[in-house]
Every structure is written in C-alpha cells, then in structure tokens.
Amino acid sequence: MRWALEFEKNIILVIETxxxxxxxxxxxxITSCPPDLKHIFAENVIIPWYRDPEFREISVEKIIRARSVKKAGPTVLAESTTKLKFMTRSKSSDSGGGDxxxxxxxxxxxxxxxxxxxxxxxxKAWSMAVRIILLTCGCMCLSREFTTEGPAFWDTGTIVQIVVAHPIIFLFLHVTLTILKSPLIADLLENRIDAPVEAKLLRLKTRIGTCVAALLTVSLSFWGWAAYLPAFFDMYYLESASQQRPATLLLFGLAHGLTWVLILPLFFGSLFASLLMMFVLQELSFMALLTSFNELSPEFTGTGITATVATNSGLNINELDLYHFQVSFIENWKIYKALQWRASIPFVVFWFLEFGxxxxxxxxxxxxxxxxxxxPRVDRLRENWFLRVRLSWFLGSSLWFGAGAWIVALTPFGVSYYAWRMEMQAKQILFTHPGLRHSFLAFLAGFDLNFxxxxxxxxxxxxPLYVCILIVNTVGFDADAVRIWRAV
Incomplete structure (x- = not known):
C-alpha cells in the first residue's frame, strides 16, 4: 500500500459480506493497520462484495491469489519513467522496499x-551528450588511421581495437537501458518480486560492485592518459606551424588530446555500468523465481530461502500449494529466459568477434x-617512451585481448551460479510429505537456468572451451608484443 501511495496508484477497497x-x-x-496507512480507509469508499448462491464457493482471497499466479503474461505498461523500486508488501516499513x-x-x-x-x-541531457561524445570519439579514432605522421601513431591494430570497442560499449548501454525501462521489468517489480531479504543483499552487492568499477575506471583512465596524452600534446603537433608542417596537425593534436581527457573515464565507466546493470537484471529475474517459493510457505517471504533452509524444519504443504508454486514458477521462468535472450545481444556479438x-x-x-x-613498430617504441606505456596499457586492459576481454566474456557464465544455487537450496528443503518433495524436485529439474x-x-x-579461446587470443596478442619488445 505504501508503494501504491507513492506512485499514486488507484486504490479500491472491497469487503467480504x-x-x-x-x-x-x-x-x-483499522486498529491493526500501521498509522501511516489508516487514512486510506477514510479517503476511499469500501465496496461491499455481495454473493449470489452459485458464487458462494469463491472467496476474495482465492480471486486475488488466482489473479497473482495465473496471469498470462506481463502487464502491458508504458516505458518506465520513474525510479525502479521494490514494492513493499508487508506491514513493516523495513521489508525490503525502496530503490x-x-x-x-x-x-x-x-x-x-x-x-x-x-x-x-x-x-538525461548529460547522457545524450555522452552518447554524442562517444560517437564523435569513435569517428576521431577512425581518422587516426589516416594520420600516420607524428609520434601519436604507433600501429593500425591498436586503432582498430579502439574503434570497434566504441559500438560494442554503445550496444551494451542501449540494450541494458532498454530492458530496464521496459514493461517487463516494471511487471517484475510490481507483481512478481516479493523477496525483501534478497532486495537488501542486492543493494549491498551493487555497492561493492560500484566501488570496484570506480576503482578500475580511475586506474585504467590514468594509465590510458599516460599512454596517449604525451603523444597528442607533443611539440611535433603543437609547433607544426613554426616547423612548416600542415596546420591541421596542430588541430589534430589538440582535438584528440582534449577528447582523450574526457572520453576515457566515460568509456570505461559506461562499460562497467552496463555490466553492473546486467548483473542487476540477472538478480531481479532470479528474485522472481525465488518469489515463487512463497507459494509453498510464508516463511520464505519473511526470512528468505537461505535462512528457511538452514532451520532444517519440514514444510507442511499440500498439493494445492505445490500447484500454485508450479504455476508461478513457470510464468517467472518464462520471464527469466526472455530477459536472458534480450540481454544476450551484446555478449553474442562480442563472442562472435572473439571467435573471429x-x-x-x-x-x-x-x-x-x-x-x-x-x-616498423620497433623504431617508434625506441623513440617514444609513452608508446611503451601504450603497449603495456593494451596488454593489460584491451577489450579484445586483455583484462577487458576476460571480464566481458565470462560475465554470462555467472548465471551458472544461480542455477547451481537454485538446485542446491531446493534439495535442502524438507517436506513433511516425502512424496510431494519428490514431485517438487522432479519439477524443478525440468527447467534450465543456464545462459x-x-x-x-x-x-x-x-x-574450459571458452577459456581456451580467450587464452589463445590473449597469448597470441602477448606473443606479438614480446616479439616487438625483445627487438627494442
């Protein structure tokens, strides 16, 4: 109800007669209602529910329960323009609601x-400006392919790596933000997620991930600045007019140098932010699956599946409870797989390029x-120390051969943890009716949660197969660098 009031939802009160x-x-x-919600009864008309004899087998509780688990699909909503919030369903204000x-x-x-x-x-205006900056930077990096004069140019391969990385990061951003603003996520938060314990853990995990992302962004940006800024601001470009060189070289050095100062934090920050949003999407879809367990017992809602399993107490459920769980789980599993498909586009493109x-x-x-x-790269490395820094920067952070490749490429494999966790925790749930436990485990075994x-x-x-591919690409790039470095 607090969630409904905050987002100005329509409230209809119906009373059983x-x-x-x-x-x-x-x-x-009204007496048992929290003080901040009592005004609802004064501000809204209570509609009596009168029954005809043929409808006496139906109760309001059954109607609400059937509505919550038998929905054919996600509620059709417009693109989300409000903050993503968990819906608060319990009486306690500290129940997992919030951003x-x-x-x-x-x-x-x-x-x-x-x-x-x-x-x-x-x-939003800053976000649009950043997208324009990323697009402009990609075009400027491509122009370096045709400006081989001066110390800023080292080789074609590293330029191609950076140019291709721009649309990949743009694709990650576009896909993740589109999904977060989609009706599918709004439906998850409004109707399908009731896991307060997991919601609190998600915010903690996101905070830790943000700290790591910020540290990596700052570190890689300073490393990249040391590799490129001395080259762009070299006197070869700044004094091009006095040395009777083309005046465009001065514009080239200043434009690329200033752009590089601004773009690097945005470049890495956007990538890590996209990966963190991918992580949140996976967590939300998994929380929807965990919410299905609430149909088995209210204990799962209050303490979470991990704490409930740890008590080693048997659940007294009947066949109807198991049926409601199955209906809810199937619907949430369909959404789980749909989100995987929609989020997979940038990973599929990335791995296709890795294969190539x-x-x-x-x-x-x-x-x-x-x-x-x-x-020819050997002589350039001997003449300019910052090119040696650039070589080390690509060895360490390249999106195709360095740490960046490993981080992006292995992100989809994190989904296997959720599949393993679901399997292990389901096996630890004890039923007072052993026959129902067998049916429960057999049902879950038929659903693949992997990516x-x-x-x-x-x-x-x-x-191991995918790791071998990454090793081949990484060692292949390292071999190229070793051949050059030994010659220097």
Missing part, C-alpha cells in the same frame, strides 16, 4: 553519463616469441 467466507471486522482491521539501485551506483552512472529510469532532465580473432591469434602464435627487428543463446552456451561444462 459473507461471514462463512471470511467477513472481516473493519474496526479491528533497486544503491545510491553509490546511481551517482556513478550519473558521472558516467548513464541515465537510469527516473533520471532528471539534467542527467582466433585466426589472427593462431597466426601470431605460429610466428613464435623471438625478436623481430624488421617490424544458452544461439551458439553461446555459458555453462560450467563448456567453460
């Missing part, structure tokens, strides 16, 4: 130019690790 079907005492109900995102993540995304649902006009890079990596490995003095989209099957069994 048949004592045989649970007619309540309004005075008792989905921790405040640290909200500030981090604002600085990186990512407009979350419910962001203000200034944040294997041909170059294998060729590089075939060249060995011996010094190659004939490589499987097209050719990308992110499962524990196939993890």
């Amino acid at each position: 048949d004592e045989r079907h649970g007619k309540p005492s309004i005075d008792t109900l 989905v995102f921790d405040w640290t993540f909200v500030y981090f995304t604002v600085l990186c130019g990512v407009a979350l649902p419910g962001a203000g006009k200034k944040t 890079l294997m041909s170059w990596s294998l060729w590089s490995l075939s060249q060995g690790f011996e010094a190659d003095p004939s490589d 499987r989209v097209l050719f990308l099957h992110a499962t524990v069994r196939l993890l």
Whole structure:
C-alpha cells in the first residue's frame, strides 16, 4: 500500500459480506493497520462484495491469489519513467522496499553519463551528450588511421581495437537501458518480486560492485592518459606551424588530446555500468523465481530461502500449494529466459568477434616469441617512451585481448551460479510429505537456468572451451608484443 501511495496508484477497497467466507471486522482491521496507512480507509469508499448462491464457493482471497499466479503474461505498461523500486508488501516499513539501485551506483552512472529510469532532465541531457561524445570519439579514432605522421601513431591494430570497442560499449548501454525501462521489468517489480531479504543483499552487492568499477575506471583512465596524452600534446603537433608542417596537425593534436581527457573515464565507466546493470537484471529475474517459493510457505517471504533452509524444519504443504508454486514458477521462468535472450545481444556479438580473432591469434602464435627487428613498430617504441606505456596499457586492459576481454566474456557464465544455487537450496528443503518433495524436485529439474543463446552456451561444462579461446587470443596478442619488445 505504501508503494501504491507513492506512485499514486488507484486504490479500491472491497469487503467480504459473507461471514462463512471470511467477513472481516473493519474496526479491528483499522486498529491493526500501521498509522501511516489508516487514512486510506477514510479517503476511499469500501465496496461491499455481495454473493449470489452459485458464487458462494469463491472467496476474495482465492480471486486475488488466482489473479497473482495465473496471469498470462506481463502487464502491458508504458516505458518506465520513474525510479525502479521494490514494492513493499508487508506491514513493516523495513521489508525490503525502496530503490533497486544503491545510491553509490546511481551517482556513478550519473558521472558516467548513464541515465537510469527516473533520471532528471539534467542527467538525461548529460547522457545524450555522452552518447554524442562517444560517437564523435569513435569517428576521431577512425581518422587516426589516416594520420600516420607524428609520434601519436604507433600501429593500425591498436586503432582498430579502439574503434570497434566504441559500438560494442554503445550496444551494451542501449540494450541494458532498454530492458530496464521496459514493461517487463516494471511487471517484475510490481507483481512478481516479493523477496525483501534478497532486495537488501542486492543493494549491498551493487555497492561493492560500484566501488570496484570506480576503482578500475580511475586506474585504467590514468594509465590510458599516460599512454596517449604525451603523444597528442607533443611539440611535433603543437609547433607544426613554426616547423612548416600542415596546420591541421596542430588541430589534430589538440582535438584528440582534449577528447582523450574526457572520453576515457566515460568509456570505461559506461562499460562497467552496463555490466553492473546486467548483473542487476540477472538478480531481479532470479528474485522472481525465488518469489515463487512463497507459494509453498510464508516463511520464505519473511526470512528468505537461505535462512528457511538452514532451520532444517519440514514444510507442511499440500498439493494445492505445490500447484500454485508450479504455476508461478513457470510464468517467472518464462520471464527469466526472455530477459536472458534480450540481454544476450551484446555478449553474442562480442563472442562472435572473439571467435573471429582466433585466426589472427593462431597466426601470431605460429610466428613464435623471438625478436623481430624488421617490424616498423620497433623504431617508434625506441623513440617514444609513452608508446611503451601504450603497449603495456593494451596488454593489460584491451577489450579484445586483455583484462577487458576476460571480464566481458565470462560475465554470462555467472548465471551458472544461480542455477547451481537454485538446485542446491531446493534439495535442502524438507517436506513433511516425502512424496510431494519428490514431485517438487522432479519439477524443478525440468527447467534450465543456464545462459544458452544461439551458439553461446555459458555453462560450467563448456567453460574450459571458452577459456581456451580467450587464452589463445590473449597469448597470441602477448606473443606479438614480446616479439616487438625483445627487438627494442
């Protein structure tokens, strides 16, 4: 009800009139109601529910319960323009309601130019400006391919890496924000998630992830500045007019240098913010599955599935409870897989490119690790110290061969943890009726929670195969760097 008041939802009060079907005492109900909600009874008309004889087998409670678990699909809603919030369903104000995102993540995304649902006009304007900056930076980086004069140019390969990284990050941002603003997420929060314990943990996990993302963004940005800014602000470009060089070189150095100062934090921050939003989407879809367990016992709602399982107490449920659980779980599982498909687009594109890079990596490995003095990059490395810093920066942070590749590529495999967790916790739930427990486990065994989209099957069994691909690409790039470094 607090959630309904905050978002100005319509409130309709209906009272049962048949004592045989649970007619309540309004005075008792108002007395037990939290003080901040009592005004609802004074401000809204209470509609009596009169029954015809043929409808006496139906109760208001059954209607509400059937409505909550038998919905054919997500409620059709407009794109979300408000903050994402968990719906508060219990009487306690400390029941897991509140914002989905921790405040640290909200500030981090604002600085990186990512407009979350419910962001203000200034944040949205800044977000649009960041997208324009990213697009402009991609075009400027592409122009470096045709400006081989001066110390800023080292090789074509690193330029291509940066140019291709721009649309990948843009794709990550677009997909994650589109999903967060979609009716599917609004339906999850409004109708399908009631896991207060998991909601609190999600905010804590997001805060920790934000701190790590901020640290990586700052570290990689300073590293990148050391690799590029001395090159763009080199006297070769700044004194081009006095040295009778083309005047466009001065514009080239200043434009790229100033853009590089601004773009690097936005570049890395946008990527890490997108990955954190992917993590939140996975958590929300998993919380919807956990909410289905509330149909088995109210204990799951109050303490969470982990604490309930730890008590080792048997659940006294009947076949009707198990049926309601199955109906709810099937609906939430469909949403779970739908979110996986929608979120998979950037990962599928990324892995497709990783597969393609294997041909170059294998060729590089075939060249060995011996010094190659004939490589034109060797002389440039000898002349400019910042190019050696640039080489180390690509070795450490490259989105295709460095740590960036491993972080992005292995993110879908994190879903396997949720599949394992669901399986382990389900096995630990004790039933007072052993026959129902067997049916319960057999039912859950038929639903795959792993990340499987097209050719990308992110499962524990196939993890060694994908790791081998990453190793080949990483070592192939390292072999190329070793050949150059030894020659220097």
